[in-house]
Amino acid sequence: MGIVSVPVIAGLGTAQPPSARQDELWEGFFSRHFTGATRSLAQRIFANSGVTRRQAAVNPLLEDVSDWPTERRMRRYQVEALPLGKEAVGRALTAAGLDAGDVGLFIVCSCTGYATPGLDILLARDLGMAPGTQRMFVGHMGCYAALPGLGAASDFVTARGRPALLLCAELTSLHIQPSTARVDTQQIVSHALFSDAAVAAVVLPGGPGYALREVTSVTDTSTADHMTWDVTDAGFRMGLSPKVPQVLSTHVRGLVDDLLARHGASVGEVDGWAVHPGGPRILNVVERELGLPPEALAASRATLDEHGNCSSPTVLLALDRLRRAATPPERIMMLAFGPGLTLYAVLLDRQG
Numbered sequence: 001m002g003i004v005s006v007p008v009i010a011g012l013g014t015a016q017p018p019s020a021r022q023d024e025l026w027e028g029f030f031s032r033h034f035t036g037a038t039r040s041l042a043q044r045i046f047a048n049s050g051v052t053r054r055q056a057a058v059n060p061l062l063e064d065v066s067d068w069p070t071e072r073r074m075r076r077y078q079v080e081a082l083p084l085g086k087e088a089v090g091r092a093l094t095a096a097g098l099d100a101g102d103v104g105l106f107i108v109c110s111c112t113g114y115a116t117p118g119l120d121i122l123l124a125r126d127l128g129m130a131p132g133t134q135r136m137f138v139g140h141m142g143c144y145a146a147l148p149g150l151g152a153a154s155d156f157v158t159a160r161g162r163p164a165l166l167l168c169a170e171l172t173s174l175h176i177q178p179s180t181a182r183v184d185t186q187q188i189v190s191h192a193l194f195s196d197a198a199v200a201a202v203v204l205p206g207g208p209g210y211a212l213r214e215v216t217s218v219t220d221t222s223t224a225d226h227m228t229w230d231v232t233d234a235g236f237r238m239g240l241s242p243k244v245p246q247v248l249s250t251h252v253r254g255l256v257d258d259l260l261a262r263h264g265a266s267v268g269e270v271d272g273w274a275v276h277p278g279g280p281r282i283l284n285v286v287e288r289e290l291g292l293p294p295e296a297l298a299a300s301r302a303t304l305d306e307h308g309n310c311s312s313p314t315v316l317l318a319l320d321r322l323r324r325a326a327t328p329p330e331r332i333m334m335l336a337f338g339p340g341l342t343l344y345a346v347l348l349d350r351q352g
Contacts, residue, residue, distance in 0.1 A: 005205035007157040007164075007212045008351065009150075011098070012320045013091025013200045015084050016307070017057040017173075022046060022192075029060040030191060033179050041185065046192045050280040050301065054195040054308035056173035057084065065235075066176040073174045073235050077113025084198040085119050085169045086126060092165065092200035093127075096209075100127040104162030107152055109138040109145035109312045111229060112170045112236065119169060142229055143276055144336035145312040146199075147344035151215035153203040161205045168312040169198035175235040190238035193279055195308030199316035208352025210323065210332060215346050216259050223247050223341040244278070245285040247341050253289045256333060259345050265331070272329025272348075273297055274318040276336035277304035286335065299325075319348075 026046045034042040057080040058065050065073060085108075093100060106129060108120040120135040136152060138145050146168045153164035172194035177187060203212065226247060228239035260266055267290055275286050277300045287297055299321040307317055315336045322329055334346040 005158070005161060007154040007203050007205060008207055008209040009201050009212065009348065010204040010207055010209040011092045011094070011096030011202040012316065012323065013088045013093070013095060014317060014320055015087035015091070015198045016055040017080070017084065017196050018059065019053045019055045020059055020061060021053055022049065022051045024061065025054065029064070033066065034183065034188065035179070038183050038188070042188045042192070045185070045188050048280070049192040050277070050304045051193060051308045052305045055197060057171050057196045058173045060173070060176060065174060066178050068235070070231065070233055070235055074113055074115060077171055077174055078115050080171055081110070081113055081119055081169050082122055085123055085167050088169070088198040088200040089123060089127060089165065089167055092202045096202035096204060098163055098202055100129045102163055103129050103133050103165045104160055105134045105136065105153065105156040105164040107136045107138060107149050107164065107166045109141065109149045109166070109168040110170055111139050111142050111145065111311060112172055112174060114139065119167070123167070140229070141312070142227070142338040143278060143309070143311050143314065144338035144342055144344045146316050147215060147334060147336050147346050148217070150201065150203070150212060150346055154212040154215060157203050157205050164203045165200060166203065167198065167200045168316060170311040170313060171196050172311060175237070177237060178234050181234065185242070186240045187238065189240055189279070193309040195310045197307060197310035197313040197317060199313040199320065201316060210348040211351050213263055213347040213349055214259060215344070216255065217342060217344045218251050218255050219340040219342045220247055220251060221340065226341050227339045229339065244337070244341065245281045248282065248337060248343065249285050249289050251343050252286055252335070255343050255345050256290060256335070259347055263347060267291065270331050270333045272322045272332035273300065274315055274322055274332055274334045275300040276315040277301065277318070278309055278337060280304070282337065
């Protein structure tokens with residue numbers, strides 16, 4: 001029986017549309033978008049979002065999509081997502097020293113736009129992937145989708161001994177809600193946090209990079225209504241309960257401790273934390289429940305500050321920041337959270 005190679009993240013590639021400062025977005029658009037008593041609440045939420053800059057394929061300072069019907073937003077998704085995804089994938093393949101024709105499985109995660117043929121087919125065509133390349137599209141998972149995506153890539157690489165490619169591409173800027181829509185605190189928070197990005201990851205059977213040791217999760221279905229993403233006639237509408245941090249505080253320690261125990265490790269032996277920065281409160285809860293020093297989540301807070309919450313690519317942006325550090329971590333814990341309410345964790349070890 002042959003030796004089973006450990007799946008390794010061998011290359012990451014990122015791509016982002018042009019950015020704008022949070023204060024510019026507030027002054028130039030959202031200060032007029034929200035009116036009456038809602039405006040002062042929104043101003044406080046924007047100021048305390050932990051976000052300094054965000055990226056937008058469709059920048060509200062230049063183009064207001066808030067009154068567009070969903071059909072028009074979906075057509076624009078195809079126009080904007082394809083070049084962004086192509087840029088991220090190209091960079092990841094180059095970083096891994098891989099040709100597009102070598103990819104055995106191509107996984108695409110996106111919950112902000114839908115089209116058929118999808119990004120998986122169009123990018124496989126444009127990048128020259130082999131006709132026999134298998135594809136998988138992951139939708140509806142939202143902010144944590146990158147981690148089950150990595151899990152599927154890891155399983156494929158382990159079983160087949162062939163490369164896998166993951167792309168997470170989100171265009172949240174297409175889903176600004178109309179000013180006439182029902183406005184609540186949850187909606188303001190989503191408008192203050194969300195951003196656009198694409199990140200691709202190449203997973204190979206062995207070699208230098210970060211070995212994927214295990215992917216695990218827990219879902220608390222009793223809180224399924226705490227995070228929602230509804231398709232409406234005016235784009236997709238986010239529902240984000242203020243109780244989410246409380247649910248995380250209940251589950252995150254047990255999830256992390258159990259995963260580490262299976263690998264003979266403890267929280268103190270993790271020197272890199274790539275945590276999905278759903279917002280400042282999310283990061284504060286994770287830091288408190290895991291007993292982490294303030295600097296442990298520096299990469300996640302910097303990601304939130306510079307990129308906002310980009311949904312599924314965001315945890316990969318934090319991972320990219322860690323791996324590009326002057327001294328990259330030896331052991332990384334990735335954590336992401338989303339609808340369900342679901343918590344996902346991935347343990348990585350540096351090798352080579």
